[in-house]
Amino acid sequence: MKLALLGCGTVGSEVVRLMRTRGEELAARVGEPVEIVGIAVRRIDRDRSHLPVDESLFTTDALGLVKRDDVDIVVEVAGGIEPARTWILTALGQGKSVVTANKALLAEDGPALAAAAKDGGADLYYEASAAAAIPLMRPLRESLHGDKINRVLGIVNGTTNFICTAMSTKGTSFEEALAEATDLGYAEADPTADVDNYDAAAKAALIASLAFHTHVDLKDVYREPLRGISATDIASAAAEGRVVKPLCIATREADGVSVRVHPAMIPATHPLANVNGAYNAVFVEAESAGRLMFYGAGAGGTETASAVLGDIVAVARNKRGGITAFPPEAAYSDLPVKPIGEARTRYHVSLDVVDEPGVLARVAATFAHHGVSLATVHQSGRGDDAQLVVVTHTAADKQLSDTVKELTQLTSVHQVTSVMRVEGE
Known part of the structure; x- marks a missing residue:
């Protein structure tokens, strides 16, 4: 041969x-x-x-x-x-x-x-x-071909996972963690493809296409860079029993599929929470097989x-x-890829606020006005350091975006310092 x-x-x-x-x-x-x-x-x-x-x-x-x-x-x-x-x-x-x-x-x-x-x-x-x-493509194409996959949640880029791990375990800044990743050879001299999630988006398109038997184009994958993660995000997640991870998320819904890549908080008890360093893992949820996780080196x-x-x-x-064992994957489902505005998840929102009576009520009313229900609210600090941390119930991305836009216009809100999705709960 x-x-x-x-x-x-x-x-x-x-x-x-x-x-x-x-x-x-x-x-x-x-x-x-x-x-x-x-x-x-x-x-x-x-x-x-x-x-x-x-x-x-x-x-x-x-x-x-x-x-x-x-x-x-x-x-x-x-x-x-x-x-x-x-x-x-x-x-x-x-x-x-x-x-x-x-x-x-x-x-x-x-x-x-x-x-x-x-x-x-x-x-x-x-x-x-x-x-x-990590053996992933063939299980999706062959082993799970008789099943129905409803959701794929994964860490598919070693560089970004290394950065999140370093920030969580060492307390380093994003810039320091990226520099260390570069020194160790995990990140390229130009890390754009990794830290801006272009690499993960391409992988998400492939994974979703196989998992859902429908063609997902790269341009249809919602992509959010990792660069915005701060030490405050990491600390807030830890205080609530969560960790920040760079996630690839593909979900089958009744009227289409949702495919996105972005940093998110997940429970510290979730299997993906303990995937550290430059390692990758993909968590698959299938109707009959149940929950499966594929873990290993995602680069090298x-x-x-x-x-x-x-x-x-x-x-x-x-x-x-004299055979071709894998016929090209049929996109027979022909499911539309839903826009990010229709994606539904929970959110962690941090706000710097004025330290005065009624602020919490005005903030809560703004969330309610857009149909976003609050799960928890934590208030800390006094004076110029007053802060609210809100975790919502499941809501559409557009609902949350509209809420944040209105929050920034409130005189009692200095700024919305962070918005991060909460997954795996």
């Missing part, structure tokens, strides 16, 4: 290493050897002497490598939208099965890629795209390569048997 590898960075180099060191074992599992016949890279002159392959395998002509007649499987770990899209569509069009970890491309162009796989009679596998080493070259190799073995077996 001949394989073309597109990309030889952190993940690609680990794919090469693992295929060499586990070659005999992989051959036994497939039924024949799987051989790398070419590796496409951006720069041919880079030192790759640490890799256990002949340098003649490297090429800058990725498309030419994909089109070679002797290539059976194409593994794309270069990332990005183009030219990765062209490479994958070309491979699938020629009946060559594809393994990819490209979450951004799958989130943007998943239906087109699935259609190309179907037309070409090829497999399209992407286990590593959403949670690296070796960890991601592990999932890629699993897909390579699967598609190689299928090739050998």
Whole structure:
């Protein structure tokens, strides 16, 4: 079985290493050897002497490598939208099965890629795209295919979870936690994709599409950055028996689905509350199977390569048997993605207020005016330090937004210092 590898960075180099060191074992599992016949890279002159392959395998002509007649499987770990899209569509069009970890491309162009796989009679596998080493895509596509998934709640970005963990356990600021994450290699020099939740949004689109059998486009995922988290938010959560986590939330409702990524408070007793550091976890709620949690390393070259190799073995077996075991996922449910204004959850709202009689009544009346019921109210401080912390019952996002807008206009409210969703209760 001949394989073309597109990309030889952190993940690609680990794919090469693992295929060499586990070659005999992989051959036994497939039924024949799987051989790398070419590796496409951006720069041919880079030192790759640490890799256990002949340098003649490297090429800058990725498309030419994909089109070679002797290539059976194409593994794309270069990332990005183009030219990765062209490479994958070309491979699938020629009946060559594809393994990819490209979450951004799958989130943007998943239906087109699935259609190309179907037309070409090829497999399209992407286990590593959403949670690296955590086996999630295949359970959603296969193991839970006979069930009905109603909700997925997850931590799908190691960088943001590391930041939240550091702020909670060490008392560091957001900036200090981000700097530490960068020093440890969890965050890129430009951390925008992580801390502004672009990475998590792409993963959420993939997860929701599989879980609910409906296409969720990346642009339909509500995204809120992590940057606004403060030490006060962390302390308020802890005082109420909660922790702050960067969540991916996908919910099936009667008239559509809701998909969003943002920081939120969850009970300290929730299984996701103890997922710390750069680890990821996804909590699935299904009608028959009940509550399931998938936990493990959500990033890293070796960890991601592990999932890629699993897909390579699967598609190689299928090739050998003359089958495509995973037909493209049908979006038969065709459920609309609901706007964020219709999403329903609980909220934690902090306000700096004037220290005078009647303030609490005016604030409570504002919530009531917009149909938002209060679960708890805590008042602290005196004088210029007077503060109200309100936790609501479940309400629509628009109701809460309208409430906050009116609160900012009250003369008795200096400012609304924080609004954070409360999940998992």
